[in-house]
Amino acid sequence: MDVAQIEKTVKEIYEQVKSESLEEGDVLINTLHRIQDHFGNFIPPEAAETLAELMDLPLSKIYEVLTFYTMFSTRPRGKYVIRVCESTPCHVTGGKAVVEALKETLGIDFNQTTEDGLFTLEFSSCLGLCGVAPVMMINDMAYGNLTPERVKAIIEELRGGEAE
Amino acid sequence: MSVAVVASTVLICAGGACISAGEKSVKQVFEEKLREFALDSVVQVVETGCMGACNLGPLAVIYPEGIFYQKLTPQAAEEIVVEHLLKGRPVEKYLYKGPAGEIKAKSQEELPFFKRQVKIATRNLGVIDPTDIDEYIGRDGYFALMKVLKEMTPEEVIAEIKSSGLRGRGGAGFPTGLKWELCRKNEADQKFIICNADEGDPGAFMDRSILEGDPHSVLEGMAIGAYAIGASRGFIYVRAEYPLAIERLNIAIEQAREYGFLGENILGTDFSFDIEIRIGAGAFVCGEETALMASIEGERGQPRVKPPYPVQSGLWGKPTVINNVETLANVPPIILKGAQWFASIGTETSKGTKVFALAGKIRNTGLVEVPMGITLRELIYEIGGGIPSGKKLKAVQTGGPSGGCIPAEHLDVRVDYESLKELGTIMGSGGMVVMDEDDCMVDVAKFFLGFTVEESCGKCTPCREGTKVMLDLLEKITSGEGTHEDLEKLKELAQFISEASLCGLGQTAPNPVLSTMRYFWDEYIAHVEEKRCPAKRCKALIRYVIDPQKCVGCTACARVCPVAAITGEIRKPHEIDPEICTRCGSCMEVCRFDAISKVSP
Ligand SMILES: Cc1cc2nc3c(=O)[nH]c(=O)nc-3n(C[C@H](O)[C@H](O)[C@H](O)COP(=O)(O)O)c2cc1C
Ligand code: SF4
Ligand code: SF4
Ligand code: FES
Ligand code: FES
Numbered sequence: 001m002d003v004a005q006i007e008k009t010v011k012e013i014y015e016q017v018k019s020e021s022l023e024e025g026d027v028l029i030n031t032l033h034r035i036q037d038h039f040g041n042f043i044p045p046e047a048a049e050t051l052a053e054l055m056d057l058p059l060s061k062i063y064e065v066l067t068f069y070t071m072f073s074t075r076p077r078g079k080y081v082i083r084v085c086e087s088t089p090c091h092v093t094g095g096k097a098v099v100e101a102l103k104e105t106l107g108i109d110f111n112q113t114t115e116d117g118l119f120t121l122e123f124s125s126c127l128g129l130c131g132v133a134p135v136m137m138i139n140d141m142a143y144g145n146l147t148p149e150r151v152k153a154i155i156e157e158l159r160g161g162e163a164e
Numbered sequence: 165m166s167v168a169v170v171a172s173t174v175l176i177c178a179g180g181a182c183i184s185a186g187e188k189s190v191k192q193v194f195e196e197k198l199r200e201f202a203l204d205s206v207v208q209v210v211e212t213g214c215m216g217a218c219n220l221g222p223l224a225v226i227y228p229e230g231i232f233y234q235k236l237t238p239q240a241a242e243e244i245v246v247e248h249l250l251k252g253r254p255v256e257k258y259l260y261k262g263p264a265g266e267i268k269a270k271s272q273e274e275l276p277f278f279k280r281q282v283k284i285a286t287r288n289l290g291v292i293d294p295t296d297i298d299e300y301i302g303r304d305g306y307f308a309l310m311k312v313l314k315e316m317t318p319e320e321v322i323a324e325i326k327s328s329g330l331r332g333r334g335g336a337g338f339p340t341g342l343k344w345e346l347c348r349k350n351e352a353d354q355k356f357i358i359c360n361a362d363e364g365d366p367g368a369f370m371d372r373s374i375l376e377g378d379p380h381s382v383l384e385g386m387a388i389g390a391y392a393i394g395a396s397r398g399f400i401y402v403r404a405e406y407p408l409a410i411e412r413l414n415i416a417i418e419q420a421r422e423y424g425f426l427g428e429n430i431l432g433t434d435f436s437f438d439i440e441i442r443i444g445a446g447a448f449v450c451g452e453e454t455a456l457m458a459s460i461e462g463e464r465g466q467p468r469v470k471p472p473y474p475v476q477s478g479l480w481g482k483p484t485v486i487n488n489v490e491t492l493a494n495v496p497p498i499i500l501k502g503a504q505w506f507a508s509i510g511t512e513t514s515k516g517t518k519v520f521a522l523a524g525k526i527r528n529t530g531l532v533e534v535p536m537g538i539t540l541r542e543l544i545y546e547i548g549g550g551i552p553s554g555k556k557l558k559a560v561q562t563g564g565p566s567g568g569c570i571p572a573e574h575l576d577v578r579v580d581y582e583s584l585k586e587l588g589t590i591m592g593s594g595g596m597v598v599m600d601e602d603d604c605m606v607d608v609a610k611f612f613l614g615f616t617v618e619e620s621c622g623k624c625t626p627c628r629e630g631t632k633v634m635l636d637l638l639e640k641i642t643s644g645e646g647t648h649e650d651l652e653k654l655k656e657l658a659q660f661i662s663e664a665s666l667c668g669l670g671q672t673a674p675n676p677v678l679s680t681m682r683y684f685w686d687e688y689i690a691h692v693e694e695k696r697c698p699a700k701r702c703k704a705l706i707r708y709v710i711d712p713q714k715c716v717g718c719t720a721c722a723r724v725c726p727v728a729a730i731t732g733e734i735r736k737p738h739e740i741d742p743e744i745c746t747r748c749g750s751c752m753e754v755c756r757f758d759a760i761s762k763v764s765p
Binding site for chain 2: 028065070092127128129130132133140144
């Protein structure tokens with residue numbers, strides 16, 4: 001993507017967020033969320049630079065915030081970001097086997113992305129769906145009552161859908 | 165939609181848990197089949213919020229009979245349309261089954277899981293369509309706001325909440341009326357009210373369910389709070405992990421504005437108030453109120469020293485009230501039914517009800533709302549259905565990473581703020597994780613410490629470094645290398661970290677360790693002295709062995725072992741080489757002759 005295009009997009013996003021906000025001075029995190037959604041699960045350095053200029057903030061300040069929150073990524077991530085829950089209720093109901101099945105099926109460890117650029121595996125604390133533990137989210141979709149078999153089927157289905 | 169007479173209503177649970185268990189495809193089949201049989205004008209399909217019995221999802225209740233169906237599939241939906249809705253015969257195999265597996269064709273209200281509950285904060289969950297404001301209004305929604313604006317002064321509202329005895333449900337249990345009063349008293353050109361929907365305690369999901377299933381009750385509670393303290397702006401800080409809650413809140417805010425419950429001159433009075441959503445970004449510590457405000461302000465979400473308290477100097481330095489989701493959802497019923505009514509429920513010091521999330525080794529996982537003061541035994545056995553698989557209950561963990569555990573011998577404790585504190589744990593946000601004899605308490609403590617290490621914001625050294633040292637010590641103990649000095653060091657560190665940390669996260673981080681030491685000291689000793697894990701959970705301290713008397717030499721275990729640790733001739737007893745074995749447990753699962761077991765040491 002060329003820099004001018006990124007600059008233009010970030011500017012649009014920023015104006016949009018500002019216009020929706022009732023208060024000033026609290027738009028940074030919302031803007032970062034939108035930028036991340038727009039650029040496919042990460043925040044490109046050019047976008048951060050543009051935003052720093054627009055908001056008249058030092059770039060270091062943007063990164064200081066950006067790196068504090070685990071949901072923001074400065075590295076490109078896969079099209080599907082998988083967040084698997086590793087909190088106690090999921091852990092005691094078979095979460096461990098699910099995590100292992102994920103790693104095995106994807107062939108990657110935590111915080112890695114598959115070579116085809118499709119999947120990134122991350123862990124999460126409780127996703128608030130402990131009633132159907134173990135649980136994972138793939139982008140905004142949650143999957144409950146997981147077993148190693150179900151995990152494999154879900155990944156295969158997504159892979160299959162991509163191959164078509 | 166035509167205004168045909170509706171003969172039946174299918175209420176489908178569209179809470180997060182049921183959706184993740186496949187609710188959408190079930191609903192689709194219901195609708196398709198109803199159309200196919202031309203029943204769609206007399207049978208209405210409505211999506212509601214969490215019904216509480218999440219482990220049985222996807223769920224549906226069919227009215228007017230109130231028949232409760234569980235574990236639905238598209239296939240089940242088709243059968244229910246054909247048999248129940250067309251021919252009037254409930255389909256037995258999908259009916260709710262009691263703990264003993266008996267079938268109950270009773271209405272939902274009569275089932276033990278629901279019968280004991282008293283629903284105030286979750287009054288509308290599973291009953292209304294959360295995306296339709298008219299349904300909320302149809303259940304007295306926004307009447308409390310009207311009453312407050314037309315008939316009560318802010319001082320009267322505060323007095324009412326104070327005498328109801330409502331205490332914060334977000335963890336600390338601070339009296340809500342008092343918090344509002346303190347904020348009201350601070351003069352300022354602008355004030356804020358914030359709803360804390362950052363719900364991060366592992367095992368707690370009541371806030372999520374309320375936001376998804378009844379978002380208007382939170383908006384109404386906020387508007388009433390805003391009127392009481394004199395705020396014109398409100399924020400709801402939701403964690404990004406809850407996209408469905410965010411979506412439903414957005415719809416609700418839009419509708420409330422349209423109906424004039426939010427915005428300028430609400431209901432023709434001179435009270436103006438509006439609400440915005442702010443989305444977190446995956447930092448547990450942002451649930452702490454000062455960190456939360458920093459995050460809204462676009463900073464790193466790190467706590468700061470209190471005082472000044474938020475009611476004095478909060479968001480952008482203005483007086484601010486921060487309340488939890490469940491706290492706010494309690495407010496409208498208190499205004500409508502009166503403080504006396506609310507105070508008549510619960511115990512002397514803990515009024516009203518509490519929503520608990522039951523998880524772990526319990527038959528009915530899910531959400532329940534019960535009067536404060538109910539015993540833990542009633543909660544676990546009568547409502548929760550007890551422990552599955554006939555195992556023995558060992559402990560109940562409450563309060564998440566800030567809390568502790570209650571061992572089986574204290575099951576008759578009354579669940580209220582003070583009683584739990586006496587036992588060395590806390591109510592917290594209401595998460596309850598049930599553990600059985602297979603759970604190692606040292607491992608559990610280690611697990612929580614791991615969480616703290618991950619989530620410490622790094623501002624204070626004791627919290628940042630101290631918890632890491634504690635985790636290493638626990639790691640050492642669970643791998644059989646711990647000593648008595650390590651146990652002493654753990655205790656000292658615990659003391660030091662809780663005294664020297666700035667915010668609640670660090671101050672309470674050692675609690676899971678202290679609490680398990682208090683009740684399960686013998687397990688710590690077994691790990692240290694005998695290198696034994698009584699629950700046979702810690703990998704380094706267990707071995708898998710084959711009983712030569714029972715082994716028939718079927719070779720199933722040898723074939724499944726990923727590291728070829730099992731040797732033996734066909735039809736002769738097999739053997740496991742402990743040097744090669746990685747303790748994965750696969751062999752034990754596949755053996756059909758019960759010949760493989762875990763031993764420790
Ligand atoms: C580390 C930490 C995390 C917290 N997380 C939450 C949370 O997720 N939700 C919440 O309502 N309160 C949380 N709290 C408590 C809040 O600081 C605050 O006390 C509460 O939101 C006040 O609302 P209440 O009086 O209605 O309970 C947390 C506190 C600490 C120290
Ligand atoms: S106690 Fe821990 S989480 Fe709290 S401010 Fe200090 S370092 Fe951060
Ligand atoms: S526990 Fe796993 S590694 Fe050990 S013998 Fe059994 S199958 Fe092999
Ligand atoms: S512990 Fe995994 S969703 Fe709550
Ligand atoms: S989400 Fe359906 S019962 Fe909880």
